[in-house]
Amino acid sequence: MFETDLSLNDLMFLAKGAGVTLAITFFAVTGGTLMGLLFGVIRAQIKPWMALPLTFVLDIFRSVPLLIQLILANAFQAIAGFGISPFVTSCIVLALYTSAYCTEIVRGAIEAVPMVTRRAARSLGLTWGQDMTQIVFPMALRVALPSWIGLTLGVMKDSALVLWLGIFELLKSSQVLITRLQEPMFILLITGAIYFMLSFPIARLGGRLERKWKEND
Amino acid sequence: MIEIENVHKSFGALKVLKGIDLTVAKGEVVSVIGGSGSGKSTLLTCINGLEPIDSGRILVDGTEVHAKSTDLNKLRRKIGIVFQQFNAFPHLTVLENVTLAPRKVKGMSKSDAEEIAVKHLNHVGLGDKLKVYPSRLSGGQQQRMAIARALAMSPDYMLFDEVTSALDPQLVGEVLDTLKLLADEGMTMICVTHEMGFARDVSNRVAFFDQGVMAEIGPPEQIFGDAKNEATRKFLSSVR
Numbered sequence: 001m002f003e004t005d006l007s008l009n010d011l012m013f014l015a016k017g018a019g020v021t022l023a024i025t026f027f028a029v030t031g032g033t034l035m036g037l038l039f040g041v042i043r044a045q046i047k048p049w050m051a052l053p054l055t056f057v058l059d060i061f062r063s064v065p066l067l068i069q070l071i072l073a074n075a076f077q078a079i080a081g082f083g084i085s086p087f088v089t090s091c092i093v094l095a096l097y098t099s100a101y102c103t104e105i106v107r108g109a110i111e112a113v114p115m116v117t118r119r120a121a122r123s124l125g126l127t128w129g130q131d132m133t134q135i136v137f138p139m140a141l142r143v144a145l146p147s148w149i150g151l152t153l154g155v156m157k158d159s160a161l162v163l164w165l166g167i168f169e170l171l172k173s174s175q176v177l178i179t180r181l182q183e184p185m186f187i188l189l190i191t192g193a194i195y196f197m198l199s200f201p202i203a204r205l206g207g208r209l210e211r212k213w214k215e216n217d
Numbered sequence: 218m219i220e221i222e223n224v225h226k227s228f229g230a231l232k233v234l235k236g237i238d239l240t241v242a243k244g245e246v247v248s249v250i251g252g253s254g255s256g257k258s259t260l261l262t263c264i265n266g267l268e269p270i271d272s273g274r275i276l277v278d279g280t281e282v283h284a285k286s287t288d289l290n291k292l293r294r295k296i297g298i299v300f301q302q303f304n305a306f307p308h309l310t311v312l313e314n315v316t317l318a319p320r321k322v323k324g325m326s327k328s329d330a331e332e333i334a335v336k337h338l339n340h341v342g343l344g345d346k347l348k349v350y351p352s353r354l355s356g357g358q359q360q361r362m363a364i365a366r367a368l369a370m371s372p373d374y375m376l377f378d379e380v381t382s383a384l385d386p387q388l389v390g391e392v393l394d395t396l397k398l399l400a401d402e403g404m405t406m407i408c409v410t411h412e413m414g415f416a417r418d419v420s421n422r423v424a425f426f427d428q429g430v431m432a433e434i435g436p437p438e439q440i441f442g443d444a445k446n447e448a449t450r451k452f453l454s455s456v457r
Contacts, residue, residue: 120304124318125293138308216350
């Protein structure tokens, strides 16, 4: 009833692409989250006009389409002779892109912690750093998590754009198979299913944490 | 001893404190009464350095609170403050709320901190709520937890900022009882309050604040029985 030329080898080829997608997502989200934490704390703690240069730069990364950022960054690094591989370039650009969104998530979550709660913490003798790590971050995490999960899933899908730099991630791998086997519907269905399998555990993990925390609220 | 000398403080153009002088001796309980916006609460947050002041000075045991050289985190260990809002740390259990500062600020071991915390939680009647999260507590219980949390740092002074104002009427009593208990034990306290009965029964002295000025201060009998200041009399007749 249904015939396909897709072989086990081809599936392994797709799995390898999925591995690249996961790797890029991992580096981008890790780097982007660390930068987002730093920038978000800065944005939340210093006066808006002092953070203006930072805000401006991050706005650029949020506003310019990712594809343009990737291609420009790759071209610039080639012209400048940095000799950075497309994979690393992609990770850097995606990390900056992620950090721009993450900064706003972190800032919003920190500002959601009531000032009076922070005052209570400081009045007990906690230092600014202790207030941050013991009170603000745990409380802000609960606010930030749903948006952060959404951001991570978004970055994973957006990472498909790095195929334009010649990286064989999941989508590019599927394109290769489609060209060879001429079974676009079937292969895209499988590719979509793989994306879903990558995203699903992340989404569920978020849901579980939220439920666990809700028990205390 | 807390010495407040000619303290001025404004928020932008709004002058909140206009030259406050007040000395509170060890073991003394001073209640501060007055209308809203009279600067009572601001004074408390200035005493432990949460708010800067414009001029004047505040000394706690001879240490100038707003001097640049003062280690505020260290100074705050001996000044406990409880606010109108309960300010529980929602992600921590009752026990963890109370042990946090002794462990992080004083570097106590977990077991030592818990021993002290349990003692104070028993004291305020929350000995059976150790593992409970604050969201499961009533307002009065949360406020008593906040008191235990401040006491766990073994402060020499306690500042109370309208601690019963956000409570349902039937819960006010349990918190006031806790404050009375503390006063009986000789804790030095400054209580900003709207509870006139409490101010009269528990304080050694009552201060009346009016628009950023301490209009009058004296023993409760005098303030409530024979106020010299016209504004004091007016205020007291309006709250009775």
